[in-house]
Amino acid sequence: MSDSPAAERRERILRAAVRERLLDPDHAVLAAFVDLDAVAASVEALHRAFPPSVQALHTFAAKANCLVPVLEELRTHGMGCEVASPGELAQALAAGFAPERIVFDSPAKTRSDLDQALALGVAVNVDNFQELSRVDEILASRSSTSRIGVRINPQVGSGDIAAMSTATATSKFGIPLEDAGSREQLLQAYRDRPWLTWVHAHVGSQGCPLNLITQGIAKAVAFADEVNADLGRRQVIGIDIGGGLPVNFDSDETAPAFDEYVAHLQADAPALFSGDYQVVTEFGRSLLAKNGFTAAYVEYTKTSGGRPIAITHAGAQVATRTVFMPEAWPLRITAHDPTGSPKSGEAVPQDIAGPCCFAGDLLAQARPLPQLEPGDIVALLDTGAYYSSTPFHYNSLPDPAVHGVRIAADESIQFVLVRPAETIQHVLARTGAA
Ligand SMILES: *Cc1c(COP(=O)(O)O)cnc(C)c1O
Numbered sequence: 428m429s430d431s432p433a434a435e436r437r438e439r440i441l442r443a444a445v446r447e448r449l450l451d452p453d454h455a456v457l458a459a460f461v462d463l464d465a466v467a468a469s470v471e472a473l474h475r476a477f478p479p480s481v482q483a484l485h486t487f488a489a490k491a492n493c494l495v496p497v498l499e500e501l502r503t504h505g506m507g508c509e510v511a512s513p514g515e516l517a518q519a520l521a522a523g524f525a526p527e528r529i530v531f532d533s534p535a536k537t538r539s540d541l542d543q544a545l546a547l548g549v550a551v552n553v554d555n556f557q558e559l560s561r562v563d564e565i566l567a568s569r570s571s572t573s574r575i576g577v578r579i580n581p582q583v584g585s586g587d588i589a590a591m592s593t594a595t596a597t598s599k600f601g602i603p604l605e606d607a608g609s610r611e612q613l614l615q616a617y618r619d620r621p622w623l624t625w626v627h628a629h630v631g632s633q634g635c636p637l638n639l640i641t642q643g644i645a646k647a648v649a650f651a652d653e654v655n656a657d658l659g660r661r662q663v664i665g666i667d668i669g670g671g672l673p674v675n676f677d678s679d680e681t682a683p684a685f686d687e688y689v690a691h692l693q694a695d696a697p698a699l700f701s702g703d704y705q706v707v708t709e710f711g712r713s714l715l716a717k718n719g720f721t722a723a724y725v726e727y728t729k730t731s732g733g734r735p736i737a738i739t740h741a742g743a744q745v746a747t748r749t750v751f752m753p754e755a756w757p758l759r760i761t762a763h764d765p766t767g768s769p770k771s772g773e774a775v776p777q778d779i780a781g782p783c784c785f786a787g788d789l790l791a792q793a794r795p796l797p798q799l800e801p802g803d804i805v806a807l808l809d810t811g812a813y814y815s816s817t818p819f820h821y822n823s824l825p826d827p828a829v830h831g832v833r834i835a836a837d838e839s840i841q842f843v844l845v846r847p848a849e850t851i852q853h854v855l856a857r858t859g860a861a
Contacts, residue, residue, distance in 0.1 A: 433679040434761075436462065437720055440832050441767035441806060443840040449830055450722055452765070452802055456740040457723045457827040459815035461492070461845060463500055464833050465718040466811075469681075470504040473710060476685035481699070483706040486530050488670050489515040491711025491812040492719075494829055496845045498522035501714075509670070509709040513540055516549065530667065530707060532578065532627070534600055538565075545571040550707070552578045552627040552667060554601060559616060566622065576625025576667060577613065579604050581646035586635030588755045594630040594643045601628070604646060617654045617662060624662060625707075626651045629669025633712060634755070637672075637683060641695035644668045648696045651704065665705035668692075672713035676758060676809050681717060712812045719811020721745055721827075722763075725803045726782075735777040737799040741807055742781010742788040744824040745815045749807075750781065750788055759808040762796045767804060772797035779805060783822050816846075823858060825849035 440460055444450045450458055470485075477483050486507035489498060493515055498508060499522040507528035508519040519529045526547040533540070534554040538561055544551050545565055551573050553559050562575065580601035585592035593600045603609050617623050630643035644666070651663040675682045693700055723741035730736065743750040749758050760779055762770040774795035781788040790807065799805070807814070818826045828848035833841045 431679040433465075433717075436465075436834070437761075437806065437808070438763075438767065438769060439834070440840060441722060441763060441804065443767075444722065444830070444842070445765070445767040445804075447842065449828065449842060450724070450767070450804065452724050455828065455848065456726070457721070457745065458848070459719060459721045459745070459810065459827055459829045461494075461497060461715070461719045461811055461829060461831050463831045463843075466497075466500060466715065467504055469714045469718060470501065470506060472681075473685045473708070473714065474505065476689040477706070478689075478700060480702050481706050482702075483708060484528065485708045485710070486528070487714055488709050488711030489518055490817070492715045492816040493518050494816050494845050495522050496831060496843070497715075497816070498524070500831070507707075509711075510549075513543075516540075516544070520547075527572070527574075530709065532629070532709070536561075541565055545573050548572040550574040550576075550625070550667075552576045552625070554578050556602065556612070556616070559620075563620075574625050574665065575622055576627045576665070577602060577616065577623065578627040578629070579613070579647055579650055581628055581630065581643040582606075583630060583639055583643045583646065586631050586633075586639055588632075588634030588752075590752075590755075591634050592631040594628070594639075604650060610650075613650075614654060614657055618658060621662060625665045625667060626654075626663055627667040627669065627707075629667075629709060630671055632671045633673050635671055635673060637688060637691045638695065640669075640671055641688075641691045644692060644699065645696040648698045648704070652698060661703070663704070665707065666699060667707040667709065668699070670708065670710040670713070672710055674712050674716040674809065674812075676716075676756075678759075679717075685713070715812035716809045717811065719809075719814070721807040721810045721815050722767075722804050723807075725799050725801055725805060727801055728799055734793065735775060735798065736780055737777055737803075737805070738780045738782070739790070739805050740782050741790060741805065742783045743785075743821055744781070744783065744818050745827065746781070746790055746807060746810070747819040748813065749790060750783075753789070753792070758790065758810065760791055760794060760796065761806045761808065762799055763804040763806060765802045765804065770797040770799075770803060782824065820857075823854050825851070825854050
């Protein structure tokens, strides 16, 4: 039986999805769900966490869930949008975000990307000195209403997952503050450019402890103070503090919560709350991960080397990080009967495999779950960000449907299609078929 209100909610959604054939053993063997009520609650928790003395624009990092209806939903709850590619910028515009509520971060912006962003008035965080020269060239020929900042690398070190840590000494992101001569060159860049009015730092994503993130932000704030002291005026008016609040993938609890993060920030970077600076945030995973799950049918079961194995329709195509880096990205998996109800029975260690043709396509190894059988359903929890919204096209598997869900006041469950499932025709079209 369910052990938390969140689990009960998921089970109700799953049973309704089976009833409505959004999950079907023949025609819809894999689908993802985004709980839109829960997303609204997470956005509200973020907005509430910052004191009213701070003038903040909270943007959602589009890469965490780039589906346009999801972005639209976030916009209606008062979010802005952080984008890091021309595709994400187009998605943000399609979702109706006003350009001034969009922030463009990417370490590889082309001249035309910059041209477009500056023409639209989208905020730009410049990653390096070469990019800054390109912005100079563009602004020499016309003005822009864009807020422009520089991404600094506070070089505070790595969290638990190296690939997710963006503020190491040798990170590819931003301008390092502590390299010889770098800080002086950066100060000169601000002196030379009165339109350089923001400072940006994003310390890392999953795996970074809160105090590492907040120390990085504290260094960004201190650098902004240093620029303003050096110039004798308040040229830097805002700090973009990035995202990166980690998510706990081991229970239905939300820990750390946004207010805990803000408490750490208040301790480590009090100047951010002085009212002297506007603030932009760029959270992704912490707003969406726990508000979505992925469900897949078990197609076959077998035993190999004595180990029970369930072959499901969810693998590397929707859980890429979990399959390739299982230690860093473990997911909770729940077992359900063909109606979507929780399966009971003694837990037996089983491998939960995906459909891809490589041996490592496993969602979990020796995971204790009630013995799975063909026609059962497994749910991968906390997959609302960076999972089914950004699939991997291995084996030409089609992208699954993503459904938004709301539970109405009368307790009825309402699904809205967020992304249709790809058909084989779509797969052929994206693989060059005539
Ligand atoms: C990925 C990214 C984010 C969002 O990170 P989360 O861990 O999803 O909160 C924010 N800002 C930048 C620059 C990023 O690259």
